Amino acid sequence: MLLRGRIVRGIACALALTAVVGCTRPALQFSPATLPDAQVGSPYAATITISQAETPVGRASVQDGALPAGLDLALAKDPEDTIQISGTPTVAGTFSFTIYVSCYGTSVMGQTATQGYTLVVK
Numbered sequence: 001m002l003l004r005g006r007i008v009r010g011i012a013c014a015l016a017l018t019a020v021v022g023c024t025r026p027a028l029q030f031s032p033a034t035l036p037d038a039q040v041g042s043p044y045a046a047t048i049t050i051s052q053a054e055t056p057v058g059r060a061s062v063q064d065g066a067l068p069a070g071l072d073l074a075l076a077k078d079p080e081d082t083i084q085i086s087g088t089p090t091v092a093g094t095f096s097f098t099i100y101v102s103c104y105g106t107s108v109m110g111q112t113a114t115q116g117y118t119l120v121v122k
Helices: 010-021
Strands: 029-031 044-051 057-065 071-075 082-087 093-103 112-121
Touching: 057 071
Parallel strands: none
Antiparallel strands: 029 044, 044 082, 057 093, 071 082, 093 112
């Protein structure tokens, strides 16, 4: 493989080399795309799996909006790259929120993603 071009320094060099070599990272994928409905006063559990991660997912949080009262979001230890939403909802309604995830080594890997969800509590 022959690389041609001019010598550049610092971040521009890394960006130029990435463009030449084609070191693109896949977009993180969230599954499922929609969450099952919940029922006030009934235990709820949903699992979201993150795929295409080059390093393990190290952080997950609600970025915009909020989970229904009584539910929590946690990054699962096992299996890796999964998020658990669980608890017992206390209020009915339609709740929209965005989940943000980042992978370990994000400053190097650059893999972060968000996914919007709507959860209906009946």
